[in-house]
Amino acid sequence: MIRKEALEIVAKTCKNNPIVSANGYISRDLFETYEKPSNFYMIGSMGLASSIALGIALKKPKKKVFVFDGDGNILMNLGSLTTIGVISPKNLVHVVFDNSIHESTGGQPTHSSVIKIEKIAKSCGYTVYKIKSKAKLKDVLTKFKNFRGPIMILVKVEASKKISSRVQLSPLEIKRRFMKSI
Amino acid sequence: MNKNSQRLMFEFLNKNGIDNFVGVPDSTMKHLIYHAIKKKSIIIATKEEEAIGIATGMSLAKSPSLVFMQNAGFGNSISTITSLVQLYEIPLIFLIGWRGYLPNDAPEHTKFGKIQPEIIKSLGLKSKILSDSNWKKSCKWALTQLKANKPCSLIIKREFYD
Numbered sequence A: 001m002i003r004k005e006a007l008e009i010v011a012k013t014c015k016n017n018p019i020v021s022a023n024g025y026i027s028r029d030l031f032e033t034y035e036k037p038s039n040f041y042m043i044g045s046m047g048l049a050s051s052i053a054l055g056i057a058l059k060k061p062k063k064k065v066f067v068f069d070g071d072g073n074i075l076m077n078l079g080s081l082t083t084i085g086v087i088s089p090k091n092l093v094h095v096v097f098d099n100s101i102h103e104s105t106g107g108q109p110t111h112s113s114v115i116k117i118e119k120i121a122k123s124c125g126y127t128v129y130k131i132k133s134k135a136k137l138k139d140v141l142t143k144f145k146n147f148r149g150p151i152m153i154l155v156k157v158e159a160s161k162k163i164s165s166r167v168q169l170s171p172l173e174i175k176r177r178f179m180k181s182i
Numbered sequence B: 001m002n003k004n005s006q007r008l009m010f011e012f013l014n015k016n017g018i019d020n021f022v023g024v025p026d027s028t029m030k031h032l033i034y035h036a037i038k039k040k041s042i043i044i045a046t047k048e049e050e051a052i053g054i055a056t057g058m059s060l061a062k063s064p065s066l067v068f069m070q071n072a073g074f075g076n077s078i079s080t081i082t083s084l085v086q087l088y089e090i091p092l093i094f095l096i097g098w099r100g101y102l103p104n105d106a107p108e109h110t111k112f113g114k115i116q117p118e119i120i121k122s123l124g125l126k127s128k129i130l131s132d133s134n135w136k137k138s139c140k141w142a143l144t145q146l147k148a149n150k151p152c153s154l155i156i157k158r159e160f161y162d
Helices: A003-014 A025-033 A049-059 A071-076 A078-087 A117-123 A134-142 A171-181 B003-015 B027-038 B048-060 B071-076 B078-086 B107-123 B135-147
Strands: A019-021 A039-041 A065-070 A092-098 A127-131 A151-156 B020-023 B042-044 B065-070 B093-098 B126-129 B152-157
Touching: A003 A025, A003 A065, A003 A092, A003 A134, A003 A151, A019 A025, A019 A049, A025 A039, A025 A065, A039 A171, A049 A065, A049 A071, A049 A078, A049 A092, A049 B048, A065 A071, A071 A078, A071 A092, A071 A117, A078 A117, A078 B048, A092 A117, A117 A127, A117 A151, A127 A134, A134 A151, A171 B048, B003 B027, B003 B135, B020 B027, B020 B048, B027 B042, B027 B065, B027 B093, B027 B152, B048 B065, B048 B071, B048 B078, B065 B071, B071 B078, B071 B093, B071 B107, B078 B107, B093 B107, B093 B135, B126 B135, B135 B152
Parallel strands: A019 A039, A019 A065, A065 A092, A092 A151, A127 A151, B020 B042, B020 B065, B065 B093, B093 B152, B126 B152
Antiparallel strands: none
16 A cells, blocks of 8 residues: 555545644645645644644644654654653544655655554554554544544555645645634 | 742733743743743643644644743754744744853853854844843733734843853
8 A cells, every 4th residue: 555545545534623744745645635724734844743733632622633644754753752642632643654765855764664663652652553454444444433542553555656746735824724624 | 030030921921821831941941941830831842843843733723832942952943943933924932041141151052152143033033032120021022923923032041050
């Protein structure tokens, strides 16, 4: 399964809940597959999607807040896993699309082919689901209705040559409609 | 700033709509941080960029925040300030501890303490330097900036040796 397919499967189950998407191809894939005002496309500030989502989750406890992260992104802000673990927001779902490469900068390797992100997340207090197939992914998502976060869905994906187009919205548009929608 | 001014400043900001104090501790502002901990309106992050991310999320959910840090951490945060806070016009107050302000501060702070005013200026981040006599006026200014959706900074000088 490639990231775009996995991302579309997860995004459709988010319905109208807020999604904070990491910079690079993840935000681009989300823009092409499940565009909606309650998506916060983080186009810069690599690594911070989970931190932004934590801030939203704490102030909007009745909404499920999703993070669409990448392995490169979360490895850049591992401290965020510890902060999320300490605060333990029940309404946070942290989805990591893990291809073990920095795909948008040319496919250079990340540490996730050696280091187990799921082990780090578990020791930080997350409930973790590691998924390798579409069927498993769909199956886990159906069991999600009464979850208690923080939850991490670590989806192993393959590299792909399909590149989504850039997010066609200005940062201010992204912010304004996101704030209005939540 | 002395102990009492820091306490009054925390109370003033908190009463005037600053719900969250998010950051990485600095001894220069430890009294303010102490009161924020007591009031349970604080999140201690692992890194300054992380703190800015959390405060940005809270701001998107319409809950105003102050981000506190030492100037060393402010140096770490420059790209986050340009590519998140300024790019999306996120209204945040930065409270920055000015190490290297005194000539004989610890050696690791000398260089950044010296170039800090120029960096803040080139970022285009408006700032006021706090003192025991002007803190209230400066905080009122910062709250006005926030209402206009503009990030800004308050600088707190390190005026003691340890």
